[in-house]
Amino acid sequence: MSEIAERCAPFEVDLSALLDDQLDAPRAGEVLAHAESCRDCARRLAALRAVDGELRGLAAAPVDPIRIEALRSALASRLREDASGIVRAPVARRAPPHRRRWLAPVALAATAAALLLVMRPDAPVIAPAGEAIVAPQRAAKSFADAEVAARELNAGLDTPIGASAPSEEKTAAATQPQRASGGLRPWAAALVELPPQTGEKLRVKLEALSPEELRELMWRLVHREQLTPQQRTELRESLAQLGVLSPEELELMLR
Amino acid sequence: MHDGDDDVRLMLALGAGDESAFDRLFARWSGPLLRYLERIVRDAASAEELVQETFLRLYRARERYEPNARFSTWLYTIATRLALNELRRPRHQNPHRSTDEENEDGAALVLVGDTPRADDVAHARRVGDAVERALAKLPERQRIALWLSAVDGLSYAEVAASLETSEKSVKALVHRARCTLAEWIGAEER
Numbered sequence: 299m300s301e302i303a304e305r306c307a308p309f310e311v312d313l314s315a316l317l318d319d320q321l322d323a324p325r326a327g328e329v330l331a332h333a334e335s336c337r338d339c340a341r342r343l344a345a346l347r348a349v350d351g352e353l354r355g356l357a358a359a360p361v362d363p364i365r366i367e368a369l370r371s372a373l374a375s376r377l378r379e380d381a382s383g384i385v386r387a388p389v390a391r392r393a394p395p396h397r398r399r400w401l402a403p404v405a406l407a408a409t410a411a412a413l414l415l416v417m418r419p420d421a422p423v424i425a426p427a428g429e430a431i432v433a434p435q436r437a438a439k440s441f442a443d444a445e446v447a448a449r450e451l452n453a454g455l456d457t458p459i460g461a462s463a464p465s466e467e468k469t470a471a472a473t474q475p476q477r478a479s480g481g482l483r484p485w486a487a488a489l490v491e492l493p494p495q496t497g498e499k500l501r502v503k504l505e506a507l508s509p510e511e512l513r514e515l516m517w518r519l520v521h522r523e524q525l526t527p528q529q530r531t532e533l534r535e536s537l538a539q540l541g542v543l544s545p546e547e548l549e550l551m552l553r
Numbered sequence: 554m555h556d557g558d559d560d561v562r563l564m565l566a567l568g569a570g571d572e573s574a575f576d577r578l579f580a581r582w583s584g585p586l587l588r589y590l591e592r593i594v595r596d597a598a599s600a601e602e603l604v605q606e607t608f609l610r611l612y613r614a615r616e617r618y619e620p621n622a623r624f625s626t627w628l629y630t631i632a633t634r635l636a637l638n639e640l641r642r643p644r645h646q647n648p649h650r651s652t653d654e655e656n657e658d659g660a661a662l663v664l665v666g667d668t669p670r671a672d673d674v675a676h677a678r679r680v681g682d683a684v685e686r687a688l689a690k691l692p693e694r695q696r697i698a699l700w701l702s703a704v705d706g707l708s709y710a711e712v713a714a715s716l717e718t719s720e721k722s723v724k725a726l727v728h729r730a731r732c733t734l735a736e737w738i739g740a741e742e743r
Contacts, residue, residue, distance in 0.1 A: 311724060313728070314724070314728035314731050314732075315724055315727075315728075317703070317731075318703065318709065320708065320709050320724070346731045346732070346735055349684070349703075349735050349738065350703045350731075352683075352684035352738065353684065353688070353699070353734075354703075354704060355684075356588075356592075356688075357704045357705075361584040361587050361588060365601070366583050366587075368601075369587070369601055369604055370583070372601075372605055373605050376609055377609070377612060380609070380612075380613070
């Protein structure tokens with residue numbers, strides 16, 4: 299901002315306070331009167347007001363509801379840990395994000411778990427909170443099994459915050475095969491068409507991603523039909539960067 | 554006593570055993586808190602962790618909660634102190650992630666790990682606008698003071714309580730932050 303003239307100096311800091319409604323009425327009147335009679339201060343006040351407008355614009359941008367749901371699930375999980383007396387290391391001492399692959403619960407990790415289950419049928423389903431919810435009763439040879447796994451994880455994740463989630467309920471949910479959300483079925487079907495070696499390589503690559511990166515990738519895959527051309531290009535590039543899929547396999551994943 | 558505050562009523566209900574009150578508080582405040590914390594710690598994953606931690610502390614404090622201030626002031630005070638602690642961690646101190654330094658190109662991408670998420674890149678492009686970048690370059694206490702007063706409507710006294718400083722300091726922090734942003738934004742627009 300331009301250099302402050304001597305006559306303006308007594309009002310300078312109060313320009314902000316005026317915008318924040320932090321001046322008493324007499325002082326607010328003085329500052330306003332000065333600003334009306336001083337071109338520099340009027341301009342300064344307008345510039346400061348414009349900053350507030352920009353900031354409010356940033357604050358008004360909606361937060362992705364998927365992130366909020368993921369947070370809700372993660373919090374529910376931590377509250378359950380609290381209720382059961384599990385001592386958890388504070389944020390500061392926990393592993394950095396890229397090492398916490400399955401520790402940060404995210405709602406769409408259900409989709410990721412389904413993916414891993416499809417590609418590694420004998421593996422137990424690992425809950426996002428790091429606990430094994432239940433080992434599958436049979437090998438997952440099709441996407442139908444993956445759907446069950448996804449439902450099973452969702453049953454654990456969808457528990458209202460603060461409520462306890464007895465493991466019996468999760469197990470019961472697992473016995474009720476239900477359709478998973480829209481995009482999972484064709485994509486899981488595409489996965490089982492991949493050669494086993496490619497599937498294994500892909501699994502290793504995906505496991506190396508942070509939960510946030512995995513969630514992002516999964517979200518885009520599951521919602522690929524709604525992506526803009528630019529987002530679709532980015533998704534294609536992200537998958538290609540994994541360095542596992544041939545061009546034909548890439549097309550298979552994106553079809 | 555701020556019992557005219559809806560959120561205070563919800564908090565008191567939670568303390569009395571109404572768990573649904575917690576859901577309602579979460580629904581109302583998780584978004585604003587996440588937006589605030591992302592601007593302060595400049596890291597999406599850390600901000601999410603801090604939102605969780607804030608609500609966890611809120612839940613743990615439910616039975617001993619006393620409505621001595623507006624609920625928002627109390628909530629933001631918890632979040633702000635957690636954020637300041639987080640910013641003291643080594644991973645926020647390296648030259649590439651310093652809270653008060655800018656990246657080489659002046660941009661402040663919110664990154665997770667070393668690989669920008671597609672959404673972050675798109676977001677950074679979208680908010681390639683001057684204000685987001687300029688805000689990220691402000692010293693952390695200026696950033697906090699400005700956001701809490703200009704965006705979340707906390708009084709200087711309330712911000713001072715969150716930052717454990719005086720109202721006079723907050724007034725100066727807010728003004729310096731606003732002037733700096735106005736200058737940077739003006740410079741980018743020219």
